[in-house]
Each structure stands twice: as structure tokens, then as C-alpha cells.
Amino acid sequence: MVTVSTSKAETRTYHHGDLRSALVDAGLKALEIAPLEELSLRQIARDAGVSATAVYRHFPDKRALLAAMAHEGFDRLGAAQFNAVEQASPPLRFAESGRAYVRFALANPALFRLIFTYGEQFEGDHPDNLAARLLRAQTTEQRHGNVAEADRLSLQAWALVHGLAMLMLDGRINADDALIDRIIDPGSLFVVPGGGTAPAV
Amino acid sequence: MVTVSTSKAETRTYHHGDLRSALVDAGLKALEIAPLEELSLRQIARDAGVSATAVYRHFPDKRALLAAMAHEGFDRLGAAQFNAVEQASPPLRFAESGRAYVRFALANPALFRLIFTYGEQFEGDHPDNLAARLLRAQTTEQRHGNVAEADRLSLQAWALVHGLAMLMLDGRINADDALIDRIIDPGSLFVVPGGGTAPAV
DNA sequence: ACGCTATGTTTACGACATAAACATTAAACG
DNA sequence: CGTTTAATGTTTATGTCGTAAACATAGCGT
Known part of the structure; x- marks a missing residue:
């Protein structure tokens, strides 16, 4: 033949x-x-x-293939955040990074889930992409070198946007753009008692 | 035989x-x-x-069985939160409810995931258990009837604890009790610009 | 007592992850 | 260059899965 x-x-x-x-x-x-x-x-x-x-x-098995896909997805998420941080002017970078995070999740629901289900575990230290590292550095500076507080703020911000993304993906709250803005509101979150918003990096 | x-x-x-x-x-x-x-x-x-x-x-199929399990799990989560709210004195109820949420997730990882993966979708309005409703009512009162603001605070709090739970379950941040307390900190979160913590219900 | 309907069982099918044996080809070495 | 060999494919096989179809039993209303 x-x-x-x-x-x-x-x-x-x-x-x-x-x-x-x-x-x-x-x-x-x-x-x-x-x-x-x-x-x-x-x-x-x-x-x-x-x-x-x-x-x-x-x-070696299906899991490993999924892990490789998750790795690539993590890079893409990081790139999306980095772009957002880069394009925003300093006082809005924190919020923009968060918005990019949630938008990425909504645009790539299955991939976003995969990233956190099959991604490498980063025990001990939390994992970072470039954007997160950058934001934490700037926050530390803005907080006059109080690293502990900057770390806490970073984790709180991460938890907030991650929870928001997950709840929207799972259909628990409306995946609505205006709602994202209302939740990630620099004016209402992390406000320092003395006055003025906190992570205004 | x-x-x-x-x-x-x-x-x-x-x-x-x-x-x-x-x-x-x-x-x-x-x-x-x-x-x-x-x-x-x-x-x-x-x-x-x-x-x-x-x-x-x-x-009708496997999914439906899982959904029934998720329903029962949702009830248990709600009960855990309600107990926490009931036992805490007013100024700490918000935080205690959040802690109970995260603790439940860590104690029942697979069930917690199931709840949000296969639970009923509550489109439009966000779903509530008794504890959440109670907290929102009290927050509304404390905010002098500003429902929109109380709603926002509720969602922000939910997103925060949900994200924290998920990130811990996925091994992204340490599932450490002290860390939970540091993230869910009434003194650092949702602080009103005028001074004094906000959802001090 | 009897038959209808609830609720079980057995059997069967195609898709899945993966192991083992075999085939092909690119590259290393003479 | 030609030959060997290791890398990278294929075929075949096994056991598990979700679920459809046909059949069996028993509890309940008449």
C-alpha cells in the first residue's frame, strides 16, 4: 500500500x-x-x-503532565500580573495586580484551577511571581521597612483576590466586573488607622 | 442454598x-x-x-450523589460557623466566624472542596448560612443602616477567608494556626478611616 | 391473597490510566 | 560511511470506572 x-x-x-x-x-x-x-x-x-x-x-503519569501544564499556566498568570503592575501608576499598582489576577481566573477557569490543584507546592515560603515580589518590596518601603507588616498585607491581598476568584469561578458570587472593583477597593481595604490607604505603592 | x-x-x-x-x-x-x-x-x-x-x-448519576454530599457538608460548615459566632462576644464575632470557616476547611479538606465544586450554585444573590446572615445584619446596624457597605464588607470577609482556606489547602501557604490569626486580624483589616475597627459586631 | 411499584442485582459496554513487549529511527562511535 | 545503541514511538493487554438494560424481590394498597 x-x-x-x-x-x-x-x-x-x-x-x-x-x-x-x-x-x-x-x-x-x-x-x-x-x-x-x-x-x-x-x-x-x-x-x-x-x-x-x-x-x-x-x-511518568498523567499527574506529571498536568503539573507541567500547571507550571506553564503559573507563568502566564504571573505575566498577566506583571503587565498590569507595569502599566499602572504607583498608587494603583496593588489594586491593578489584584484585578489582573481575578480577570485571569475568569478568562481561564480550568487553567486557573489546575494551577492551584496540580501546581508545585511551595511549603514554607510562599511562592512568588515577579509582580508579587515587586509589590511586596514597594509595600515594605512604604511601610518604612516594616517587613512583617508588608508580608501580612501581601498575604491578605493574595487571600482576598484568590478567594474572590474562586468564589466567582464556583458560581457563589456573580462574576461581574463591577463587583470585582467593589471588592478590590483600595479606599476601603487595608486602611491604616492614622488615615490614608495603606498599600499605596 | x-x-x-x-x-x-x-x-x-x-x-x-x-x-x-x-x-x-x-x-x-x-x-x-x-x-x-x-x-x-x-x-x-x-x-x-x-x-x-x-x-x-x-x-440520577454520580454527580447527584456528590451534590447531596456537598449539601450535607454545607450544613456542617454553617453549623461550625454558627457555633463560633454564638460563643464569641460581639466585638470578636466576625473574626471568630472566619476562623471557624478556615478551621473547618483544614479539618475537612476534601469535603470543603466538594462543597464549592459540586454544591448548588446560588446565582444572583450570594448564599448564606445562618451565621453569615446574622453577621451581615449586625454589621448593617453598626454601620447605621448602610446596607451597601455592609454587603461589601461581608463579601470582602468571605473572599478573604475563602482564599486563605484554599491557599492553605493547596499548600501555597502554611496551614498554620498562628498564620490564620495574623491574616484574620480585626485590628488590621477593614479599618475605617475615622479610626476604630469596622465590623466590630 | 394479589398484583403493582419500590428498590435491589446481574450483566454488558465503552472509556480510562497504565504496564509490557515490540518497532523505528536518530545519534554516537568506529 | 556503516553499525550499534539508546531514545522515542506503537500495539496489545489488564483492571477500574460510570452507566445502561434486563431481571429479581419484596413491601404495600387493594
């Missing part, structure tokens, strides 16, 4: 070239339209045009 | 009596030692001493 190769110059090699990233890409693409629990290793392999067991040449 | 019944008076009837709650109970018990994704309908049925397909006489 004559193998009719595709007309394109892309020589259909037995070996794939970079199956590992192809699988991660296929998985991330699938996550855009399907929830996490509907992702099957077999489907991802099919999408990548490869047999199911080929996956095991690159990942 | 002679059916050797168990010596106990519990006559092994063909019909179960209350299989529905037995299944929910078995599922909840299983969730105490295994994560959600390891829960199989077949295992739950086995634990209840019944064939797998018997489940379908009481639930």
Missing part, C-alpha cells in the same frame, strides 16, 4: 520532534473549552496525533 | 431501608481519608454493602 504523504513539506517523521511541549500545548488548548475533570490523557495524546502510551516517554 | 443470616437481630433484608442516606454517609466517611478524585461510585456502593447500580435508584 502506497503511503500518501501530506503534500506539505512537513515530513511526517516517526519521531515527533518535541512531543513534550506538543502535549502540554494540546492539554492547555483542551482546557480552554473543557473543565479539568474531562481532560483525559488519551484525548490529549489524540490531539497531539500520537498514541496514548507515547505520553509515558515524557511524563 | 441456605442463607446464613448474621447472628445479630439485624435482619438482612433485600431492601435496605434508607440507602440514600447510607450512601451519603459512606461517601462523607470516604472523603475523610481520600481526596475527591479518588472517590468512585462503585467504592461508595461497596462501602454501603450494595451493588454499584443500586445507586441509580436514588441518584
Whole structure:
């Protein structure tokens, strides 16, 4: 039987070239339209045009593939936050970073869940992306070097936006843009007793 | 063949009596030692001493069984919060309710996740348990009837504790009791610009 | 007493994750 | 260059899963 190769110059090699990233890409693409629990290793392999067991040449099991996808997702989330921080002027950076966080979650629900379900655990110290590190540094400075307080503020802010994102994803509160703004309100949150909003970095 | 019944008076009837709650109970018990994704309908049925397909006489599918379990879990969470609110004196009720929320999540990780993954969606209005309603009413009063502001405070508080619980469950921040207290700190959160902590209900 | 309907069981099917054995090809080494 | 070898694919097989369909039993209203 004559193998009719595709007309394109892309020589259909037995070996794939970079199956590992192809699988991660296929998985991330699938996550855009399907929830996490509907992702099957077999489907991802099919999408990548490869047999199911080929996956095991690159990942010890399904979990590891999901972890690789989560890693990539974490990077994308970090990039979204960094962009938001970069584009905002100092007094609004904290709030903008939070808004970017929640918006990313709403735009990529399944991926956002995956990041926190299968992402690497960062025990001990909390994990950071660039934006978070930047914000904490600026907050520390604004708090006259009170690191403990800046740390607390960072965690409180993280918990707030993470909870907001999760509750919206789970349909507990309306995924409404105006509501996001009302919850992440620099004027109402973290106000120092002396007057003036706190993390005005 | 002679059916050797168990010596106990519990006559092994063909019909179960209350299989529905037995299944929910078995599922909840299983969730105490295994994560959600390891829960199989077949295992739950086995634990209840019944064939797998018997489940379908009481639930249309696995999802519905999980939803019933989530409902029961939601009630337990609400009860835990209510107890905390009841036992705390007014100025600390808000914070104690939050602490109870996070403690419940840490004590029942799989159940807590289930509640928010498979629980009923409450679109439009946010869902409440008794404790939340009570707190919001008191906050409204303390804010001289400013309902919008009380609502915002309630949502902010919910997002904060929910995010804290989730991040701890996912191993992003240490599930440490002292840390919970530091994050849920009435003295640092929601402070009104005029002075004095805000939701001091 | 009898039959209807509740609620169970057995059997069957296709999808899944993964293990084991086998096939192909790219790269290392002569 | 040609040969060996390790990397990277495929095929086949196993046991578990959710669920549909057909069948069995028993409790209840008449």
C-alpha cells in the first residue's frame, strides 16, 4: 500500500520532534473549552496525533503532565500580573495586580484551577511571581521597612483576590466586573488607622 | 442454598431501608481519608454493602450523589460557623466566624472542596448560612443602616477567608494556626478611616 | 391473597490510566 | 560511511470506572 504523504513539506517523521511541549500545548488548548475533570490523557495524546502510551516517554503519569501544564499556566498568570503592575501608576499598582489576577481566573477557569490543584507546592515560603515580589518590596518601603507588616498585607491581598476568584469561578458570587472593583477597593481595604490607604505603592 | 443470616437481630433484608442516606454517609466517611478524585461510585456502593447500580435508584448519576454530599457538608460548615459566632462576644464575632470557616476547611479538606465544586450554585444573590446572615445584619446596624457597605464588607470577609482556606489547602501557604490569626486580624483589616475597627459586631 | 411499584442485582459496554513487549529511527562511535 | 545503541514511538493487554438494560424481590394498597 502506497503511503500518501501530506503534500506539505512537513515530513511526517516517526519521531515527533518535541512531543513534550506538543502535549502540554494540546492539554492547555483542551482546557480552554473543557473543565479539568474531562481532560483525559488519551484525548490529549489524540490531539497531539500520537498514541496514548507515547505520553509515558515524557511524563511518568498523567499527574506529571498536568503539573507541567500547571507550571506553564503559573507563568502566564504571573505575566498577566506583571503587565498590569507595569502599566499602572504607583498608587494603583496593588489594586491593578489584584484585578489582573481575578480577570485571569475568569478568562481561564480550568487553567486557573489546575494551577492551584496540580501546581508545585511551595511549603514554607510562599511562592512568588515577579509582580508579587515587586509589590511586596514597594509595600515594605512604604511601610518604612516594616517587613512583617508588608508580608501580612501581601498575604491578605493574595487571600482576598484568590478567594474572590474562586468564589466567582464556583458560581457563589456573580462574576461581574463591577463587583470585582467593589471588592478590590483600595479606599476601603487595608486602611491604616492614622488615615490614608495603606498599600499605596 | 441456605442463607446464613448474621447472628445479630439485624435482619438482612433485600431492601435496605434508607440507602440514600447510607450512601451519603459512606461517601462523607470516604472523603475523610481520600481526596475527591479518588472517590468512585462503585467504592461508595461497596462501602454501603450494595451493588454499584443500586445507586441509580436514588441518584440520577454520580454527580447527584456528590451534590447531596456537598449539601450535607454545607450544613456542617454553617453549623461550625454558627457555633463560633454564638460563643464569641460581639466585638470578636466576625473574626471568630472566619476562623471557624478556615478551621473547618483544614479539618475537612476534601469535603470543603466538594462543597464549592459540586454544591448548588446560588446565582444572583450570594448564599448564606445562618451565621453569615446574622453577621451581615449586625454589621448593617453598626454601620447605621448602610446596607451597601455592609454587603461589601461581608463579601470582602468571605473572599478573604475563602482564599486563605484554599491557599492553605493547596499548600501555597502554611496551614498554620498562628498564620490564620495574623491574616484574620480585626485590628488590621477593614479599618475605617475615622479610626476604630469596622465590623466590630 | 394479589398484583403493582419500590428498590435491589446481574450483566454488558465503552472509556480510562497504565504496564509490557515490540518497532523505528536518530545519534554516537568506529 | 556503516553499525550499534539508546531514545522515542506503537500495539496489545489488564483492571477500574460510570452507566445502561434486563431481571429479581419484596413491601404495600387493594
